[in-house]
Amino acid sequence: MSPSYRTADQYERWHKAHCARCGRFGCFAATWPDGKVCRTCHDRALRVRGRCPGCGDNRPLPGLRPVDHAPICADCAGFAVSYHCSRCGHEGKLHGRRLCTRCTFADELTDLLSDDTGRVRTELAPLAAHLLTMSSPLSGLCWLKHRKGRDRAPADLLAELGRGEIALTHEAFHTLAPWRAAAHLEELLMACGILPQVDKQICAFERWTIRHLASVTDPEHARLIKRFAAWDVAPRLRARAERNPLTVSSRRGFSDQITQATQFLGWLAEHDLELADCGQADIDAWHVEHNVHARTSIRGFLHWCIANKLTRRFRLPTVVIGPATPMPQQQRIDLLGRLLTEPDQPLRSRVAAAIVLLYAQPVSRIVRLTLDDVIADSDTVRLRLGDPPSPVPGPVAELLLSWIDQRTNMNTATNREARWLFPGRRAGQPIHPETLGALIKALGIPSTAGRVGALHQHVLELPAPVVADALGYHHKTTTRASTDWSRYASGPRARKPSGWTPRTRDR
Numbered sequence: 375m376s377p378s379y380r381t382a383d384q385y386e387r388w389h390k391a392h393c394a395r396c397g398r399f400g401c402f403a404a405t406w407p408d409g410k411v412c413r414t415c416h417d418r419a420l421r422v423r424g425r426c427p428g429c430g431d432n433r434p435l436p437g438l439r440p441v442d443h444a445p446i447c448a449d450c451a452g453f454a455v456s457y458h459c460s461r462c463g464h465e466g467k468l469h470g471r472r473l474c475t476r477c478t479f480a481d482e483l484t485d486l487l488s489d490d491t492g493r494v495r496t497e498l499a500p501l502a503a504h505l506l507t508m509s510s511p512l513s514g515l516c517w518l519k520h521r522k523g524r525d526r527a528p529a530d531l532l533a534e535l536g537r538g539e540i541a542l543t544h545e546a547f548h549t550l551a552p553w554r555a556a557a558h559l560e561e562l563l564m565a566c567g568i569l570p571q572v573d574k575q576i577c578a579f580e581r582w583t584i585r586h587l588a589s590v591t592d593p594e595h596a597r598l599i600k601r602f603a604a605w606d607v608a609p610r611l612r613a614r615a616e617r618n619p620l621t622v623s624s625r626r627g628f629s630d631q632i633t634q635a636t637q638f639l640g641w642l643a644e645h646d647l648e649l650a651d652c653g654q655a656d657i658d659a660w661h662v663e664h665n666v667h668a669r670t671s672i673r674g675f676l677h678w679c680i681a682n683k684l685t686r687r688f689r690l691p692t693v694v695i696g697p698a699t700p701m702p703q704q705q706r707i708d709l710l711g712r713l714l715t716e717p718d719q720p721l722r723s724r725v726a727a728a729i730v731l732l733y734a735q736p737v738s739r740i741v742r743l744t745l746d747d748v749i750a751d752s753d754t755v756r757l758r759l760g761d762p763p764s765p766v767p768g769p770v771a772e773l774l775l776s777w778i779d780q781r782t783n784m785n786t787a788t789n790r791e792a793r794w795l796f797p798g799r800r801a802g803q804p805i806h807p808e809t810l811g812a813l814i815k816a817l818g819i820p821s822t823a824g825r826v827g828a829l830h831q832h833v834l835e836l837p838a839p840v841v842a843d844a845l846g847y848h849h850k851t852t853t854r855a856s857t858d859w860s861r862y863a864s865g866p867r868a869r870k871p872s873g874w875t876p877r878t879r880d881r
């Protein structure tokens with residue numbers, strides 16, 4: 375088709391104008407009674423549906439009533455063209471051959487999924503039906519256009535399905551590239567019942583394993599890892615999925631076992647060792663060189679090797695997963711000091727962070743504190759975190775009381791009556807724990823380490839059950855912290871911190 379213009383000047387005059395709706399200069403899509411409209415305004419106006427204030431009909435309202443610019447229907451606005459689909463009569467945005475979005479999407483799908491007879495392949499009919507009942511045919515159409523013209527766009531994959539070039543099995547989809555498009559299509563096929571339902575994370579795992587095996591250069595290693603993945607890791611993963619839906623992180627844990635096994639074989643090769651020759655000394659040497667995560671991940675593979683007599687028997691060193699590293703006392707005290715002397719930082723964050731550092735409270739509990747939990751007598755301030763309430767040391771008490779004087783969010787009508795120490799934006803709700811957590815983090819306070827640190831410090835000074843009662847912590851948590859602490863205390867770190875320390879006794 376030759377263009378309908380001869381010069382750039384002509385193009386500008388014939389095809390470009392200022393849009394009557396948004397005022398932008400550019401190509402226009404239609405000429406409506408109120409003027410020329412751009413593509414964006416055209417499509418947006420046709421999406422407006424409702425009762426026409428002119429005639430009372432319920433339909434798209436692309437027109438504008440001249441007096442008040444209220445949206446009105448095409449008839450009331452005096453449109454010269456109709457926006458009814460030439461096939462189904464649905465009124466809305468029209469595509470080629472004056473067809474609505476749904477009819478256009480249906481036609482394109484039929485083209486892609488049909489066999490030689492021109493009809494959708496029988497076994498794919500549920501897929502076509504499923505896609506056509508989607509609430510938004512426009513997003514379906516966009517999906518078909520996605521990456522169009524590039525290698526194996528979604529439309530290309532559908533066409534391959536239509537030609538019967540892709541087997542309707544999970545295995546076929548796991549080897550298919552690009553994997554994101556293949557995964558989406560696999561999920562659609564499960565949703566419409568063409569493929570049996572399988573946990574999404576199992577599919578992701580299978581897909582990952584194929585890619586991983588392709589990256590293993592030594593064919594002997596690849597063969598062994600493939601066996602390990604198929605006969606040991608995959609069955610354990612499936613068994614887990616039968617109990618509970620898998621999470622991304624549990625699936626990654628299984629992938630890590632395969633990665634670690636591959637690296638272990640590489641390590642053996644570097645040391646000129648065969649798996650069969652590997653002895654206790656080599657296993658011990660490997661463990662010395664690797665961190666806790668690697669040691670935990672390798673266990674499955676080593677047990678499998680022993681069970682299958684690929685190696686001789688050996689003893690695996692036990693992996694001790696340590697508690698969260700407590701914050702050193704000096705650091706905790708420095709941070710507290712900083713909170714007290716940095717007036718430029720938001721008061722709310724400083725108060726919340728001080729509670730974390732002093733009393734080992736998780737943010738989810740700090741947000742539940744109310745004004746009634748702050749008990750101010752003539753000369754002491756106490757915070758009710760458990761029974762009895764914990765005394766608040768002087769400087770922190772000042773901070774706390776000035777915060778209560780000027781709590782934010784209080785002048786919003788919704789939260790006027792709230793008694794929360796940290797009110798949120800929503801009526802009657804405290805601040806969201808994540809929001810408060812982020813504020814504390816923004817001050818540079820690592821909340822988990824800070825909490826463990828504070829708990830240890832208390833335990834050092836008082837018997838665990840007393841601390842637990844005072845802070846509302848479950849006895850078990852404090853007893854464990856106390857055991858952990860005795861380990862640290864017996865080491866070189868048993869130094870009492872200098873400077874100010876929190877106390878739960880009245881001074």
Ligand SMILES: [Zn+2]
Nearest residue numbers: 393396412415
């Ligand atoms: Zn416009």
Ligand SMILES: [Zn+2]
Nearest residue numbers: 426429447450
């Ligand atoms: Zn009307």
Ligand SMILES: [Zn+2]
Nearest residue numbers: 459462474477
């Ligand atoms: Zn239609």
